[in-house]
Amino acid sequence: MKQSERIGAKIAYIFSHNHRYIERALESYNLKGPMFAFLLTLSHKDGCSQECLARYLKFSKATATRVITTLEKQGYVYREKDEDDRRIYRVFISDEGRGLIPAINSALQEWNDIFLSDLSDEEEQIFRNLLDKTKNTLVEFDRKSSKQMKNNYQISG
Amino acid sequence: MKQSERIGAKIAYIFSHNHRYIERALESYNLKGPMFAFLLTLSHKDGCSQECLARYLKFSKATATRVITTLEKQGYVYREKDEDDRRIYRVFISDEGRGLIPAINSALQEWNDIFLSDLSDEEEQIFRNLLDKTKNTLVEFDRKSSKQMKNNYQISG
């Protein structure tokens, strides 16, 4: 009975905890909100444009501008105009920025460890697979509905 | 290799999809943001105070005030001052509000169905259990850390 209880609520709960935990863990480095995600992305995709970062991390380009401006002021990243296309800023992580990566990774790892602490290795593996599987379902669903979009612009009646 | 990949990112992705989906599904009823959650809670906890709703749903009381004010204007809920304690507003769902519950439930159900569509019944069951288990881990962790708090107020050095 009531087996179909709200999965969304559980996900939301876990999400907000994760968010809060990471936020606190990184506040001493002055990394707020999406800043750590941008840094982390740059640590292995150095030289990305702002637009590319925004798209990859699913933030608006307005937010990307703001986040990167802040990170630049803090000296964690620097920007260079692309030589071939003067619209594009290539964003690079600085040495100082790269110095934060271990701290970011351990904050993420700490949360993972807490979050998964009551699961066996096998359960953890299954859980990861199910998360991947459902995530892919959603990615696929999005792809289909964005295709659908075009056909939906029709006069009603 | 790189087995400890970011679970938080997956959770965040799923969360934002859920959010977006529900938001769209309910916008025609003028239910934005946390409004549906308040209504849903009231549908089985009728007569809750605002503070109780806020605490239960993990929103600030400022947000609770605004959400309930809006819902009241729309006629989906009404408030009555508690007779014994005149600080408290008891919040009740109206007939009109209760009329939205099926729509809310089916929006949630629709998303569940999409989200779980690639899982077998058995996988779904396992997934739900793992979500519950990890959620409880976090609840427990919070309980412990809030206890800890008191001991952390000590002079440094």
Added chain:
DNA sequence: ACCAATTAGTTTTACATGAAACTAATTAAA
């Protein structure tokens, strides 16, 4: 009975974010 502390709710303030409008550079089409 009085005053301090607490509690429920509201208002104010600060901030984060996305959408839309905008600017500048590039590409495509004529």
Added chain:
DNA sequence: TTTAATTAGTTTCATGTAAAACTAATTGGT
């Protein structure tokens, strides 16, 4: 080559939220 469309990035605007300050009511201690 000139013009239109597109693209990267910025700025402006509207919105949603929590924290803090505030008000009013209640409770507890003396």
